Every structure is written in C-alpha cells, then in structure tokens.
Amino acid sequence: MNILRRNVLKGAGAAGAVSVAMAAGLLTPGAVFAAEWNKAVFDSKDLGGVMSAVGGAGAAAGDISVKAPDIAENGAVVPVEITSNIAGTESIIIIGEKNTLPMIAQFDLSNGAQGFVSTRIKMGTTANVRAVVKAGGKMYTAAKEVKVTIGGCGG
Amino acid sequence: MRKLSSLLCTLALIAGGPAAAAGINIEGLARTCNNCHGINGVSVGQSMPSIGGLSEAYLKQILMQWKSGERFSASMGRLVKGYSDEELAAIAGYYARLPWVPVAQNTDARRVAHGKDAVERCVTCHGDTGSEPDDDVTPKLNGQWAQYMELELMKYRDDAVKMTHKKMRTNARKLDEEGLKSAPEFFASQK
Amino acid sequence: MNPVNRRAFLKAIAAASSASVLTIPARAHAGVKARVVVIGGGFGGATAAKYIKLMDSAIDVTLIEANQTYTACPLSNEVISGHREIESLQTGYDKIARRGVNVVHDFVTAVDPLKKTVATQGGRKLSYDALIMAPGISFDYTAVAGYSEDAVTDMPHAYKAGEQTRILKWQLQAMADGGVFIISVPPKPFRCPPGPYERAAQVAHYCLHNGKARSKVLILDANDSFSKKGLFEQGWKALYPGMIEWVPGAGDGKVERVDVASRTCFTGLNEHQGDVVNLIPPHHAGQIAVRSGLANAQGWCEVTPMTMESTRHKDIYPIGDACIAGELPVYDMPKSAHMAMTQAKVAAGAIVAKLNGLPVPQPYYVNTCYSTLAPDWGISVVHIYRVENNQFVYVKTAGGISPLDAPPLQRKLEAEYCVGWFNNVMADAFA
Amino acid sequence: MAEPMKIRASMAGDSAEVKCLMNHPMETGLRKDAKTGAVVPAHHITNVTATVNGAKVLDAQWGGGISKNPYLAFKVKGAKKGDKVVVNWVDNTGDKNTAEAAIG
Structure with a gap:
C-alpha cells in the first residue's frame, strides 16, 4: 500500500499529473505510475506536517543506514545512500529536515527490490537527512547530519 | 651581510622586539611575505616588487588602503584582510628597517635614454633617480623591477580599476606608449 | 647600503641582542650540535632546510633527496601547451648547499620514530633531533581498474613534473585535429587542486593555436566541484568556447576502469574513448611517510596546528602535499607549493625554537595560487589560516578567489604576477 | 524532448544493481534567476518506475529536492543475467523518458 495514496484526495494537482501522463500515452499496463504525485506533501513547507503525512517517523532503527558525506562541498549535489535491513521493507522516504520543501522523494519497492536506494539530493543548509522506512506496516526512521558549506573560498 | 641578517633573524626570534609585545611573531609573519617578495624584501621576480627598505609610512598606507578596499589590488587586498592593523603596521615597520637594495636587471640602453625624458613628471616627487622621494609616503623607484613599475602604471591608466592618488593617475596617463615602457626602465637602471 | 637604513639596522640588532645574549648559548653549553634531517627536496623540504639554517646556523641540517635536479610542478601545464621549456622549471641544490645545508642525494628506506633514525638505500644511517617529512605524494596505481604503473607512458598522469610532462606534451602534439583529450581527475584531496582545470585551458590554447581547433578537452571528474570553478568556467567559455567539457562525479564523471590499449575510460554508466588520456590516479602521502606510521586511514599525515608536528610521532614534522590540515573538503589547506613553503617556515620556526629551549612561536599560514588560462588571463x-584553540581556522573574511567580474587588466596582472610569484618561490625555496 | 537516460544493470552476488542517470534540470520552483530576479518555474521529475521483465520493482515520487540530472541506483534480488530492466520517468510538464537495458 502506498503511503502517500492516503492523501491523494487532498492533493489537487496529483490527479492532474496522472492525467497528463496518461494523455502523453506514457502509462502502459506494465509501467503504471501507481503512486500519483502527491502535490500536497511535496509542496508543503511544514516539516511536522510532512512527517505526519508520510505516516510519522516511527521508531529509530539501527537497521537503517543513511550514508551521506559529513560535509558537503556542494549543497546542490549531496550523495545519499539509504539501506534498510529491516525485513519486508516496502518504502523508503527521504526528507531534508531544513529544506524549504522537506519532502524529497519516496521509493516504493516491490518484486524483489531490496531496501536500498542511492541518489543525490539538494540541501540548502546544514541539516539532518532523514530516512523514513515502512516495513511490515510499521514505520522506522534514521537520520544523518550533513554540514553544508556555503560560499566557500573556491579553493 | 647575509650572516648579519640571519643573526638578526635568530635574535629577533628570541628577543621579539616591539611586535612581540603585541603578541606578533613578526619574523614568522614576514617570512610568509618572502615567498613573493624575496628574503629581506628583495624580489627576484620581474612582476613582483622589492619591498625591503621602502618607507614605513608608505608601506603602512598602502597595506591599509588595500585592507579597506580603497585602493585596487589584484591579490594583496585578499591577503591583508587576514591581518590586524597592528600586524600590518608591524610588517611595514619590519620592511622599512631593512636596507633598500636596487636590483640589477637587464635594461635597454635606448629605452633608458628615452626614459630620462619621459620621467620628467616623476622626478619631482620620486627624486632624480627615484632614490630620494619627496616625502615619506612616496616609494623609492631606483632599481625597482621595471615590469612591476610598468604594471603599476597600467593600473593608474585604467579607469576600470580604482587607484588612489590622483596625481599619479593624471601623470601616468600623460605618458605615451613608449614612455610607459621607458620610464620604468629608466628607474630600474638606477642604483 | 643606504647609511640611514644601515644605522637603523644595526640599532635593531643591538636592541635584539641585549635581550637575547642569555638565552642563545643554552644549547651551546650542553655541547651538543642539534641535528635536523629533511626528507624530500621539493618546495616544502628545501624551504625548511634553508630556513632552519638561516635561523640558527649552529644546527646541523641534512636534506635527503633522490634527484640531483628538481622539476617544479607549478607552471608545468605551460610546458604541455608549449609556452615554456621544462628547463625553466628546473633547479639544482647547489645554492642551498652553499648556505650550509648538507645535501645528500639518496633515497630514504626507513625511519625509526622511536630511535629517531633515518636509513637510506645508500647505506647511510642518520639520527635526528627533529625530522622534516616532505616526501610529496605517491600514486595509488591500483585504484582505477585496468591502470598500473606500467601504463603511465600510455596514459600519463603528468602530475609529477618531468618526463611525464614531456610525454603528455608529445601525445598532445601527435593528436589530430578533432581529437579528444581526456583528463581524469581523482577524488579529493589531491595535489594542486586547480591543476587539472588549468591544464584543460592550456591544452585548449595549444589546440586553438596549432590547427586543432576542432579538438575537445573532456574532464572526467570524480568530484562535484573544484577550485576556482566559476572563474575557470567563465575563462573556458570566453577563451575556448565549446572546447572544454567538465563532467562532475554526480554526472557520472568518475573513471572507475580504463582500457589502456584502446585509451578508453569507463565511468559507472558510460565509456569515453580518448585520443590522449591524462589519467591522474588517486594519491596519498609519499610512501616513506606512510611506512613511517605517520599517515591516517586516508593516507595523509595529520599535524599539530601550532608547529606542524605530527600527531602520531614526536619530533617529526610532515609538511607539504603529504600532510592534511584544516577542514575537508573545502577549508583544508590546499596541496600547493606556496602552502608547503609557509608550512615549512612554521615547522622551521618551531624546531629552531624548541632546540633552543624557547616557547613555540606564533605560526602564520598563507597560500597563494595562480592559474594561467591564457598568456594574458590569470x-x-x-587562503589565510589562523590557529585558534589549537585548530586550523580558515579566515573567511580574507582570502578567496579573484573577482568574477574583474576587468581584463586584472586577468593580465594576475598572469604576470604568476610568473613573478614563480621566480620568487623558486628563489625562496632553492636559492 | 529530453536527452536519453543512461542505464546500466549488472549482477552483484544474487542481486542486480541498476544505475541510471537522467537528464533533467530539476527546478524546484523556488530558485530565482540570478539576472532577472524572476522565479524559475518548477520543472522536475515527479514519478519514476522501474520494471524487471515487466514486473514492477520500483515506484517512486520525486520533488524538486532531487539534484539536477538525477542519479538513481537500486538493487533487485532474484533478477538474473539477461533480464530486461526498463526505467520510466515523467515530469510535472508531462515530459517523459524511458530507457532499458539487459542485466549484464
């Protein structure tokens, strides 16, 4: 079950995204974007609201690792790798706690996809990168602080 | 001479002097200047000026003008902003107490001869050979690097950069293209 | 000498000496001549040896360097582009020998930090009171699959100036118009942070003015940002439009594997075939520093900010490219000649003070680094560093890069100052 | 039309690792143009899906917080050499892209 789907009716633009995609002929039976894009959550500037929308942070878990640099020299490109060793991991959500728009991405995993995603995210300032994991219907979380150096000497 | 200066280095390291009273290791600080301006402020590079033996007032003024941004610099401003006013004053004092050493350099005899006329406006302040400036905020020019002086003149002639000293701006612009090269060569050739 | 200045000068000596007569002979009384050994005769090592001798001629200073002739890395990109002969970057050690430094051309095989001895290939065994460790860098040839030390003639790194520089230059000269010149940049930290990007400009300049204007420089970078990035990108665009492409690590720029025979670089998702491949392997502190137990897990030597003394072994001072200091990845001290020299001077001051039983002098760290994109474009x-609470602190209110919106005069001045800087650092270190 | 997406899939132990690199500006809608001062409208990928031999393994939603020219890697257990991996994305303007690769 898709976590964000619960909020789909609140997200006015979400249905729009799907219809645009359909109109573009993209949605074939094999590649349905089941998770309609949840505008309400992605456009929210309220970290607390985002956290509750994704199902709450849940318990802190040592079985989740958030790999990211201690110091990012370029806040526009911060490599993040999340591994969840919790059995039955269904979703991984990435949140930038101090980003203007905290919700960064949600990955729903199925058919053998492991609890692992690696991507690169934007961070405006020094903050936690938080991973929220849904596994077996329960929520878990872990975070790592990334220092973002702004300005810099360029040297 | 070399022995003397190395002895001075050692003694100053130990004894300190006025700068040490202010918590400044002036020998250590000045050593960082050597990278570009040479030991004892005697430069070996054509575009970098010698600074040892220039007057304290001149050095202090120019360092402070760079720090405030009042005077254009390509890189010195970025350096001196890292130091306190006291440190910059100590640097000025340190180099002012060193001897001025005119550097031997290749000059073109024809240019030097032409330069003698071209420097007509310069000598009223810098002295006939550049060795006896009119006041203590005017630098010596005798035996200074010719290329450095030419680059300085280019700064005074270019409206795109902000140079203090109106008189220099006016006079530098009065030089023709040949004068721009020969005036520096004249002073460079002086002992 | 100007008589006025001479008087002031002698007065200064008199003032200084009256206070110091009592302290100077402290070691002389003990009747022991202090010994300092310097490993490595690059900018850092040579400067340290010379300045220790300048500060206290009673100290016995031995500089151990394998090569008779040193080839400087700064400005070596101009050799590749044909703007400069490699001989103009070379120097011997005769001048610092004349200053009283005992110069030994040998290769250090072992350091015993406990017995405080150094052993060499030539069978020498030297003991030291203080050791300056300035071996520069060693390459990790196994980090990129398919690469090896044998491949350096096919895919030269040209990141130690000398024969490698020449090979890269010849390969560039042999490249046809329309060729692709690949520069592979290793993960930070590495020697000369702006080096690869200056090289790209110099290669493009050569191509543009030697009938190879359709050629391309492709920078495959393991990193997502680089030194003076905005200035370089602006310069590349203005001087060599369309000729230089930079692929950041985030854009799949990290070279993971190479095929030397076909001059192909494989990144995570792509392969790039070059006509010339300048592969700069990842590197770490010179082997001898690592084998002496001075390096951290990443292969660099950590130091005490006040003195440059190793945090691992007493009385050893790792300086220059071998050390790591300040906050990575942005505010660490760059591995440059200028930085190495100011580190050398701090270490020299600290060693001389210690051997004379004096307090640790206030350290001053400065870096200046020029890059030349074209003969009139520098x-x-x-960088200015202070030491506060025994930490390296980058002074953010000073330093920084040349302004982006600078007038042409500034670019020209900086190109000229680069040469003046080079002449002076060469003299300050080696003469 | 966006430039093609790069995709590579290879076996590592009993899992396939899939890496993709997409070409996209990923504008958040918050950034101001340095010259004009005008807000650059949001333009970013919103959905990404991946299938292995037609079976969906990944279904993602993205905001503008994913970096420009996005990189994505994931692992699929039970996949084997030769299986076909297809990755699709669509953005908030309806632009879309697809790429496929055989697991090597």
Missing part, C-alpha cells in the same frame, strides 16, 4: 585564490 586567476588566483588566496
């Missing part, structure tokens, strides 16, 4: 970066 840019620079300045």
Whole structure:
C-alpha cells in the first residue's frame, strides 16, 4: 500500500499529473505510475506536517543506514545512500529536515527490490537527512547530519 | 651581510622586539611575505616588487588602503584582510628597517635614454633617480623591477580599476606608449 | 647600503641582542650540535632546510633527496601547451648547499620514530633531533581498474613534473585535429587542486593555436566541484568556447576502469574513448611517510596546528602535499607549493625554537595560487589560516578567489604576477 | 524532448544493481534567476518506475529536492543475467523518458 495514496484526495494537482501522463500515452499496463504525485506533501513547507503525512517517523532503527558525506562541498549535489535491513521493507522516504520543501522523494519497492536506494539530493543548509522506512506496516526512521558549506573560498 | 641578517633573524626570534609585545611573531609573519617578495624584501621576480627598505609610512598606507578596499589590488587586498592593523603596521615597520637594495636587471640602453625624458613628471616627487622621494609616503623607484613599475602604471591608466592618488593617475596617463615602457626602465637602471 | 637604513639596522640588532645574549648559548653549553634531517627536496623540504639554517646556523641540517635536479610542478601545464621549456622549471641544490645545508642525494628506506633514525638505500644511517617529512605524494596505481604503473607512458598522469610532462606534451602534439583529450581527475584531496582545470585551458590554447581547433578537452571528474570553478568556467567559455567539457562525479564523471590499449575510460554508466588520456590516479602521502606510521586511514599525515608536528610521532614534522590540515573538503589547506613553503617556515620556526629551549612561536599560514588560462588571463585564490584553540581556522573574511567580474587588466596582472610569484618561490625555496 | 537516460544493470552476488542517470534540470520552483530576479518555474521529475521483465520493482515520487540530472541506483534480488530492466520517468510538464537495458 502506498503511503502517500492516503492523501491523494487532498492533493489537487496529483490527479492532474496522472492525467497528463496518461494523455502523453506514457502509462502502459506494465509501467503504471501507481503512486500519483502527491502535490500536497511535496509542496508543503511544514516539516511536522510532512512527517505526519508520510505516516510519522516511527521508531529509530539501527537497521537503517543513511550514508551521506559529513560535509558537503556542494549543497546542490549531496550523495545519499539509504539501506534498510529491516525485513519486508516496502518504502523508503527521504526528507531534508531544513529544506524549504522537506519532502524529497519516496521509493516504493516491490518484486524483489531490496531496501536500498542511492541518489543525490539538494540541501540548502546544514541539516539532518532523514530516512523514513515502512516495513511490515510499521514505520522506522534514521537520520544523518550533513554540514553544508556555503560560499566557500573556491579553493 | 647575509650572516648579519640571519643573526638578526635568530635574535629577533628570541628577543621579539616591539611586535612581540603585541603578541606578533613578526619574523614568522614576514617570512610568509618572502615567498613573493624575496628574503629581506628583495624580489627576484620581474612582476613582483622589492619591498625591503621602502618607507614605513608608505608601506603602512598602502597595506591599509588595500585592507579597506580603497585602493585596487589584484591579490594583496585578499591577503591583508587576514591581518590586524597592528600586524600590518608591524610588517611595514619590519620592511622599512631593512636596507633598500636596487636590483640589477637587464635594461635597454635606448629605452633608458628615452626614459630620462619621459620621467620628467616623476622626478619631482620620486627624486632624480627615484632614490630620494619627496616625502615619506612616496616609494623609492631606483632599481625597482621595471615590469612591476610598468604594471603599476597600467593600473593608474585604467579607469576600470580604482587607484588612489590622483596625481599619479593624471601623470601616468600623460605618458605615451613608449614612455610607459621607458620610464620604468629608466628607474630600474638606477642604483 | 643606504647609511640611514644601515644605522637603523644595526640599532635593531643591538636592541635584539641585549635581550637575547642569555638565552642563545643554552644549547651551546650542553655541547651538543642539534641535528635536523629533511626528507624530500621539493618546495616544502628545501624551504625548511634553508630556513632552519638561516635561523640558527649552529644546527646541523641534512636534506635527503633522490634527484640531483628538481622539476617544479607549478607552471608545468605551460610546458604541455608549449609556452615554456621544462628547463625553466628546473633547479639544482647547489645554492642551498652553499648556505650550509648538507645535501645528500639518496633515497630514504626507513625511519625509526622511536630511535629517531633515518636509513637510506645508500647505506647511510642518520639520527635526528627533529625530522622534516616532505616526501610529496605517491600514486595509488591500483585504484582505477585496468591502470598500473606500467601504463603511465600510455596514459600519463603528468602530475609529477618531468618526463611525464614531456610525454603528455608529445601525445598532445601527435593528436589530430578533432581529437579528444581526456583528463581524469581523482577524488579529493589531491595535489594542486586547480591543476587539472588549468591544464584543460592550456591544452585548449595549444589546440586553438596549432590547427586543432576542432579538438575537445573532456574532464572526467570524480568530484562535484573544484577550485576556482566559476572563474575557470567563465575563462573556458570566453577563451575556448565549446572546447572544454567538465563532467562532475554526480554526472557520472568518475573513471572507475580504463582500457589502456584502446585509451578508453569507463565511468559507472558510460565509456569515453580518448585520443590522449591524462589519467591522474588517486594519491596519498609519499610512501616513506606512510611506512613511517605517520599517515591516517586516508593516507595523509595529520599535524599539530601550532608547529606542524605530527600527531602520531614526536619530533617529526610532515609538511607539504603529504600532510592534511584544516577542514575537508573545502577549508583544508590546499596541496600547493606556496602552502608547503609557509608550512615549512612554521615547522622551521618551531624546531629552531624548541632546540633552543624557547616557547613555540606564533605560526602564520598563507597560500597563494595562480592559474594561467591564457598568456594574458590569470586567476588566483588566496587562503589565510589562523590557529585558534589549537585548530586550523580558515579566515573567511580574507582570502578567496579573484573577482568574477574583474576587468581584463586584472586577468593580465594576475598572469604576470604568476610568473613573478614563480621566480620568487623558486628563489625562496632553492636559492 | 529530453536527452536519453543512461542505464546500466549488472549482477552483484544474487542481486542486480541498476544505475541510471537522467537528464533533467530539476527546478524546484523556488530558485530565482540570478539576472532577472524572476522565479524559475518548477520543472522536475515527479514519478519514476522501474520494471524487471515487466514486473514492477520500483515506484517512486520525486520533488524538486532531487539534484539536477538525477542519479538513481537500486538493487533487485532474484533478477538474473539477461533480464530486461526498463526505467520510466515523467515530469510535472508531462515530459517523459524511458530507457532499458539487459542485466549484464
């Protein structure tokens, strides 16, 4: 079950995204974007609201690792790798706690996809990168602080 | 001479002097200047000026003008902003107490001869050979690097950069293209 | 000498000596001549040896360097582009020998930090009171699959100036118009942070003015940002439009594997075939520093900010490219000649003070680094470091890069100052 | 039309690792143009899906917080050499892209 789907009716633009995609002929039976894009959550500037929308942070878990640099020299490109060793991991959500728009991405995993995603995210300032994991219907979380150096000497 | 200066280095390291009273290791600080301006402020590079033996007032003024941004610099401003006013004053004092050493350099005899006329406006302040400036905020020019002086003149002639000293701006612009090269060569050739 | 200045000068000596007569002979009384050994005769090592001798001629200073002739890395990109002969970057050690430094051309095989001895290939065994460790860098040839030390003639790194520089130059000269010149940049930290990007400009300049204007420089970078990035990108665009492409690590720029025979670089998702491949392997502190137990897990030597003394072994001072200091990845001290020299001077001051039983002098760290994109287009970066609470602190209110919106005069001045800087650092270190 | 997406899939132990690199500006809608001062409208990928031999393994939603020219890697257990991996994305303007690769 898709976590964000619960909020789909609140997200006015979400249905729009799907219809645009359909109109573009993209949605074939094999590649349905089941998770309609949840505008309400992605456009929210309220970290607390985002956290509750994704199902709450849940318990802190040592079985989740958030790999990211201690110091990012370029806040526009911060490599993040999340591994969840919790059995039955269904979703991984990435949140930038101090980003203007905290919700960064949600990955729903199925058919053998492991609890692992690696991507690169934007961070405006020094903050936690938080991973929220849904596994077996329960929520878990872990975070790592990334220092973002702004300005810099360029040297 | 070399022995003397190395002895001075050692003694100053130990004894300190006025700068040490202010918590400044002036020998250590000045050593960082050597990278570009040479030991004892005697430069070996054509575009970098010698600074040892220039007057304290001149050095202090120019360092402070760079720090405030009042005077254009390509890189010195970025350096001196890292130091306190006291440190910059100590640097000025340190180099002012060193001897001025005119550097031997290749000059073109024809240019030097032409330069003698071209420097007509310069000598009223810098002295006939550049060795006896009119006041203590005017630098010596005798035996200074010719290329450095030419680059300085280019700064005074270019409206795109902000140079203090109106008189220099006016006079530098009065030089023709040949004068721009020969005036520096004249002073460079002086002992 | 100007008589006025001479008087002031002698007066200064008199003032200084009256206070110091009592302290100077402290070691002389003990009747022991202090010994300092310097490993490595690059900018850092040579400067340290010379300045220790300048500060206290009673100290016995031995500089151990394998090569008779040193080839400087700064400005070596101009050799590749044909703007400069490699001989102009070379120097011997005769002048610092004349200053009283005992110069030994040998290769250090072992350091015993406990017995405080150094052993060499030539069978020498030297003991030291203080050791300056300035071996520069060693390459990790196994980090990129398919590469090896044998491949350096096919895919030269040209990141130690000398024969490698020449090979890269010849390969560039042999490249046809329309060729692709690949520069592979290793993960930070590496020697000369702006080096690869200046090289790209110099290669493009050569191509543009030697009938190879359709050629391309492709920078495959393991990193997502680089030194003076904005200035370089602006310069590349203005001087060599369309000729230089930079692929960041985030854009799949990290070279993971190479095929030397076909001059192909494999990144995570792509392969790039070059006509010339300048592969700069990842590197770490010179082997001898690592084998002496001075390096951290990443292969660099950590130091005490006040003195440059190793945090691992007493009385050893790792300086220059071998050390790591300040906050990575942005505010660490760059591995440059200028930085190595100011580190050398701090270490020299600390050693002389210690051997004379004096307090640790206040250290001053400065870096200035010029890059030349074209004969009248220079840019620079300045770093000032202070030591506060025994930490390296980058002074953010000073330093920084040349302004982006600078007038042409500034670019020209900086190109000229680069040469003046080079002449002076060569003299300050080696003469 | 966006430039093609790069995709590579290879076996590592009993899992396939899939890496993709997409070409996209990923504008958040918050950034101001340095010259004009005008807000650059949001333009970013919103959905990404991946299938292995037609079976969906990944279904993602993205905001503008994913970096420009996005990189994505994931692992699929039970996949084997030669299986076909297809990755699709669509953005908030309806632009879309697809790429496929055989697991090597």
